[in-house]
Amino acid sequence: MAVRAVTVLGxxxxxxxxxxxxxxxxxxxxSVHALTAHSSVNDLFEQCRRFRPVHAVLGxxxxxxxxxxxxxxxxxxxxxxxxxxxxxxxxxxxxxxxVVAAIVGAAGLxxxxxxxxxxxxxxxxxxxxxxxxxxLLMQAARQSGALIMPVDSEHNAIFQSLPAxxxxxxxxxxxxxxxxxxxxxxxxxxxxxxxxxSPQQALKHPNWSxxxxxxIDSATMMNKGLEVIEACQLFSVxxxxxxxxxxxxxxxxxxxxxxxxxxxxxxxxxxxxxxxxHALAWPERxxxxxxxxxxxxxxxxxxxxxxxxxxxxxxLAFEAQRAGxxxxxxxxxxxxxxxxxxxxxxxxxxxxxxxxxxxxxCLKISPASDLSTIIxxxxxxxxxxxxxxxxxxx
Ligand code: NDP
Ligand code: MG
Numbered sequence: 001m002a003v004r005a006v007t008v009l010g011x012x013x014x015x016x017x018x019x020x021x022x023x024x025x026x027x028x029x030x031s032v033h034a035l036t037a038h039s040s041v042n043d044l045f046e047q048c049r050r051f052r053p054v055h056a057v058l059g060x061x062x063x064x065x066x067x068x069x070x071x072x073x074x075x076x077x078x079x080x081x082x083x084x085x086x087x088x089x090x091x092x093x094x095x096x097x098x099v100v101a102a103i104v105g106a107a108g109l110x111x112x113x114x115x116x117x118x119x120x121x122x123x124x125x126x127x128x129x130x131x132x133x134x135x136l137l138m139q140a141a142r143q144s145g146a147l148i149m150p151v152d153s154e155h156n157a158i159f160q161s162l163p164a165x166x167x168x169x170x171x172x173x174x175x176x177x178x179x180x181x182x183x184x185x186x187x188x189x190x191x192x193x194x195x196x197x198s199p200q201q202a203l204k205h206p207n208w209s210x211x212x213x214x215x216i217d218s219a220t221m222m223n224k225g226l227e228v229i230e231a232c233q234l235f236s237v238x239x240x241x242x243x244x245x246x247x248x249x250x251x252x253x254x255x256x257x258x259x260x261x262x263x264x265x266x267x268x269x270x271x272x273x274x275x276x277x278h279a280l281a282w283p284e285r286x287x288x289x290x291x292x293x294x295x296x297x298x299x300x301x302x303x304x305x306x307x308x309x310x311x312x313x314x315x316l317a318f319e320a321q322r323a324g325x326x327x328x329x330x331x332x333x334x335x336x337x338x339x340x341x342x343x344x345x346x347x348x349x350x351x352x353x354x355x356x357x358x359x360x361x362c363l364k365i366s367p368a369s370d371l372s373t374i375i376x377x378x379x380x381x382x383x384x385x386x387x388x389x390x391x392x393x394x
Contacts, residue, residue, distance in 0.1 A: 003031050004121075006280075007090045009111050010102035011035040012043040014211045015125045015151065018272045019100050020047065022280060022288055030280070034090035036103070036111075039063055045070045048078050054095070055079050057086045087111040092118035098280065100151070101126040104213050105336050106378055113137060113371070119144035123279045125151040127230045128336070132329040133374050134233030148234065149279035154179050154227055155234055156275035157253035157266035162235070164283060171235050178255040178263070179231055180247040181306065182207050184218040187248065191310055197349040199342060207250040207270040216339045220352050221306065225317020226335075229328050232321055239321040244314065246304040251293065268293055312353040316360065325365045326377035333381035334359035341389050351392065359385045 006023060010016045016035075023030045036057040037044040045067055048056055056071075056078050058064045064082035071078050081089075091099050091114040099115035100123040101108055108126035113133070115122045117140045124130065130137055141148050147168065150156045158177055162169035185204045186197060202219035203212060210218070217223035228242050245255075253275075255265040268274045269290055277288030308315040313335070320327040338355040341347045347355065362384050368374050 001029065004029060004097040005033040005095055006030050006098045006100065007034040007036075007093070007096050007115075008032065008100045008102065009036050009087060009091060009108065009115075010100075010104065010126070011047055012037040012040040013102055013104060014209065014214075015102035015272060015276070016100070019102065019123075019276050019280075020051065022273050022277045022286075023051075025287055025289060029286070030098075033093065033096050036087055036090065038103075038107075041066045041070070048076055049074060052076070053078055055081060055086075055090050055093075057081045057083075057090055059083070084110060088114040091115040091120070097121060098123065100276075101129065102151075104128070104211055106132060106333065109133060109375075113140060116140040116146045116148070117144055119146045121147045121149060123149050123151050123276065124234075127152055127226050128332050130233050131226050131229045131332045132378060133368065133371065134229065134328070135368060136371060136374070138233055138236075149282060150230075150234055151272070151275050151279050152227060152230060153270070153272065153275050154254040155230060156278055158231065158235065158256060160266040160278065161254070161256040161264040169235075171237060173259045174237070174241075174256055175259050176257040177231055177235065177237060177242045178245050178257055179224065179227060179242055180245050180250070180252055180254050181221065181224040182218065182250045183246045183248055183304070183306075184221060184223075186219050187246070189310070191350070194310060195348065195350050199345065202342075202349060206248075208272075212343060213336070213339055216342060216352075217335070220313045220349075221311035222313035222317065222335055222352075222356075224306070225314045226332065228314075228317055229321045239318055244306045246306050248302055248304075249298065249300070251298055251301060313356060316353065316356055320360065323365055325367045326374060327360065327365045329368065329374050329377045330360055330363050330365070330381040331356060333378040334385040337382050337385040337389070346393065347389060355385050355388055358388050 032051040032053045034055040035053045038059040068080040091111040098121040101112040102125040109129045112129040203215045250270040252265045257263045271290045273288040320331040334356040338352045
């Protein structure tokens, strides 16, 4: 069996480290071609020592120089680069078979697109890229023959619940996608209680261990909103064919309901190494390091309807997808700015949805037909949300 060369974009993050944990279990199948981080020089150095990539990429010239010095000291031959061009290069390099897109937020858009255009097997964790530019990304993959494998646990579960074809999955005969949501750490709080939630409280997810941005998105349920849009793009379904089901145990990772009354679900422990291993090896199966699910230890499986009065970002995401064009990119950009401000202690929890709603109300929606329109919408939305935050503080 040929060893597949893998680039991990965002290798120092939560998804990046889980990916490397799976890869380390299969040296006969995978080699690491490139690893990238933004500013975590020491973590990236440790990964270079362990995985011996050909290339490493950081966000700035200073951090790249620091890593270069550390690698030379250790006698490592890794070539160190910095900046957006270098990310695109390691995502589209001819020597690479598989690219794991695990940078957080819009910062991952261009390198994710580069991998899709270059026809790679693309393990997609960076849902923001798909929310911003779903049509372009899916079209690029169709044209190049890239295989997009969803890493997001829900979308990976949906993929596993759909019939496989030569080139992916078919949605023939489906009635609805049932997208499960844990409900996040604040699921049972009243609006009064939500008003005074601190970043520390919002960061404490009951079932999953994740990076800070997605943890806040889980607390507001924006994560589920982004995932609704992600499902529409990945599986070419209408937004009204996606139903969110709150399932606090996070054992069922999503389901597909069919015209004949069948409902197919994928279950497992809440550990991202399962969908990562599936996406790496499909259509084969490999060990992920995740223990089998012990059904006798599962206390029960519960299901509820989501409450969009307390979690309005979920409603706003449905509305943005219905509006189409640049609306999802505006929604995403406003949310990224609002989440950063919340983590910084500059805005209160309930302001997150208000800021996104106001930004969407302020801006004109255009058709998302080309990349420059999407990038412009992202940039204008960021400026608008920042202005709204400044006005509220004044
Ligand atoms: P983390 O914050 O843990 O990691 C983000 C990674 O991206 C790090 O390697 C970070 O480098 C790098 N990075 C951050 N900013 C930039 C930038 N401006 N340019 C280049 N690289 C950058 O995030 P997660 O791993 O939690 O999430 C990654 C993506 O996967 C997100 O889109 C998220 O929605 C998605 N996802 C995550 C899940 C999870 O369980 N964590 C589940 C499903 C989806 P550095 O360390 O130097 O900052
Ligand atoms: Mg998810």
